[in-house]
Amino acid sequence: MNAVVADITYRAMLGRKRIWLLALLPAALIGMAALLRLIGGPDEHTAVILMEKFSIGTMLPLLGLIAGTGVIAPEIEDGTIIHLLSKPISRPVIALTKFAVAASLVAVFGAVSTFVAAFLLIRDESGVAYGFSLGALFGGVAYAAVFMLVGVLTRHAVTVGVIYALVWEGLVGGYVPGARSLSIQQWAQSIADRISSSPFLSSDVSLGFAVPAMIIVTVGALVWAGQRLRSLSLTGDE
Amino acid sequence: MMSEPTGVIHDIGYRHYEGERLGRGSAFAALAVHSLRGAFGLGRTARAKIMPLLLVTIMLLPAVVSIAIMALVKQQGMGYHNYASIMQPVLAIFLAAQAPYLVAPDLRFRVLPLYLSRPLAMIDYLGAKLAAMSVAMFLVLALPLTLLFAGELLVDPPGPTHTTEYFSALGGGVILAVLLASLGLALASFTPRRGLGVASVIAFYLFTSVVSGVFFGVFMSLGRDAAAKWAMLINPFFLVDSVQVALFGTAPSNGEGYPPGLWPCLFVLIVLAVATVGLVLRYRKAASS
Numbered sequence: 001m002n003a004v005v006a007d008i009t010y011r012a013m014l015g016r017k018r019i020w021l022l023a024l025l026p027a028a029l030i031g032m033a034a035l036l037r038l039i040g041g042p043d044e045h046t047a048v049i050l051m052e053k054f055s056i057g058t059m060l061p062l063l064g065l066i067a068g069t070g071v072i073a074p075e076i077e078d079g080t081i082i083h084l085l086s087k088p089i090s091r092p093v094i095a096l097t098k099f100a101v102a103a104s105l106v107a108v109f110g111a112v113s114t115f116v117a118a119f120l121l122i123r124d125e126s127g128v129a130y131g132f133s134l135g136a137l138f139g140g141v142a143y144a145a146v147f148m149l150v151g152v153l154t155r156h157a158v159t160v161g162v163i164y165a166l167v168w169e170g171l172v173g174g175y176v177p178g179a180r181s182l183s184i185q186q187w188a189q190s191i192a193d194r195i196s197s198s199p200f201l202s203s204d205v206s207l208g209f210a211v212p213a214m215i216i217v218t219v220g221a222l223v224w225a226g227q228r229l230r231s232l233s234l235t236g237d238e
Numbered sequence: 239m240m241s242e243p244t245g246v247i248h249d250i251g252y253r254h255y256e257g258e259r260l261g262r263g264s265a266f267a268a269l270a271v272h273s274l275r276g277a278f279g280l281g282r283t284a285r286a287k288i289m290p291l292l293l294v295t296i297m298l299l300p301a302v303v304s305i306a307i308m309a310l311v312k313q314q315g316m317g318y319h320n321y322a323s324i325m326q327p328v329l330a331i332f333l334a335a336q337a338p339y340l341v342a343p344d345l346r347f348r349v350l351p352l353y354l355s356r357p358l359a360m361i362d363y364l365g366a367k368l369a370a371m372s373v374a375m376f377l378v379l380a381l382p383l384t385l386l387f388a389g390e391l392l393v394d395p396p397g398p399t400h401t402t403e404y405f406s407a408l409g410g411g412v413i414l415a416v417l418l419a420s421l422g423l424a425l426a427s428f429t430p431r432r433g434l435g436v437a438s439v440i441a442f443y444l445f446t447s448v449v450s451g452v453f454f455g456v457f458m459s460l461g462r463d464a465a466a467k468w469a470m471l472i473n474p475f476f477l478v479d480s481v482q483v484a485l486f487g488t489a490p491s492n493g494e495g496y497p498p499g500l501w502p503c504l505f506v507l508i509v510l511a512v513a514t515v516g517l518v519l520r521y522r523k524a525a526s527s
Contacts, residue, residue: 021434021441028445032452039460053451053452054448057448058448062441066441069433074434156285156289157433158432158434158437159334159436162331162334162335162436162437166440167331170327171327
């Protein structure tokens with residue numbers, strides 16, 4: 001970990017328009033929870049649907065995508081990463097620091113807003129709020145690592161990430177049960193399912209698979225990104 | 239005594255252009271065609287062709303499968319009216335991947351003043367980009383529909399030919415293409431970075447589709463069906479589908495129906511107006527910044 005690199009990355013992430021994308025979705029989640037409370041539908045089933053579909057299903061991948069690719073892809077795209085890479089800091093440490101920044105942002109914006117929204121809807125009924133915020137926390141960390149790796153690997157990081165989140169987790173996961181066990185979203189959901197006792201929540205992936213898978217994916221993505229940074233080529237395209 | 243001349247002007251063959259100067263219309267057409275080709279990766283690197291090609295192929299798959307079903311079991315496969323609604327994630331990804339390409343590089347590399355030093359005005363630039371994106375979106379949708387229709391004509395399954403359905407789906411496709419293109423360009427033009435543009439467009443689509451889905455489910459479970467139908471309209475694809483239902487009388491593709499009357503048409507016009515005004519306001523000073 002390198003404090004200076006972390007500081008620069010935080011400033012780049014929070015000082016631009018990107019913070020609006022990071023803040024808008026959590027704000028929308030809390031706003032929807034408040035609206036649902038107003039129109040009088042705050043039962044446990046509604047809360048679980050909102051958490052499943054919006055919080056874990058939409059907001060978390062998008063936050064992971066924005067934060068994960070945002071910490072490194074713009075610098076690679078405009079070539080300024082060369083200034084960072086030419087400093088006597090080991091490349092894996094740079095990758096680790098960038099990941100820590102992305103993960104902390106996703107954790108703060110994702111998990112906290114999930115907790116607030118769920119608590120606003122049904123208080124701490126059957127542990128839905130705790131379960132989903134913990135699921136969002138771990139899922140967000142895994143998303144941040146994976147999307148940061150994608151950002152190092154390809155210039156079209158955002159498009160590739162969108163296709164993974166929308167086509168693989170959304171479309172393919174909807175029809176092919178096997179694809180669900182390879183989806184961060186489902187892993188987060190199985191953590192939520194473990195903690196919450198809500199009968200409306202069920203997960204297809206067992207916790208015994210989800211937790212090791214999450215750890216392996218996160219660590220693997222970090223190591224790969226660090227190795228990849230050691231031999232990054234800065235050729236432009238388009 | 240005279241000194242030797244020190245400077246000489248050589249004639250190295252620069253010449254004025256003396257041919258006919260094509261005006262504003264030609265500049266508009268050239269920019270629109272260039273942008274349209276770019277949206278499909280033509281005239282760009284091989285890597286830029288992968289994404290549009292892949293997405294067009296995915297769009298064609300259900301049509302091909304339907305034709306096979308028609309030929310083998312003599313049954314109508316996929317319908318025309320709900321093609322866009324079913325394939326909406328693919329259309330949204332196409333929009334998100336290509337709309338930022340049309341606007342972001344020009345902003346990022348600050349070449350707008352070069353465009354404006356030609357007969358092209360800012361409004362022409364925006365019009366050309368909007369036209370290119372709309373035509374691209376329409377082609378992506380119309381190609382599988384036309385393939386499906388051609389297949390139906392060739393296979394000729396029992397029952398009447400769905401000519402009306404085909405043309406009303408194309409009509410809905412025009413509205414969908416213009417609406418999506420203006421929304422996508424308006425969102426993408428706010429950032430000079432392509433990646434961020436892709437993220438904003440896709441975030442907008444996911445946000446609207448999930449919000450409409452969640453509110454639809456909640457209102458249905460509360461027994462307020464009318465409110466649930468209004469909630470469907472938050473998703474732009476279902477909004478256009480409701481216009482298609484209102485104008486052409488096709489079957490609603492969400493299975494539930496939409497609020498009656500011409501309200502959806504009004505909403506489409508309002509969204510279009512907001513998006514284009516946003517785009518024009520964004521570009522009012524874009525060239526100088």
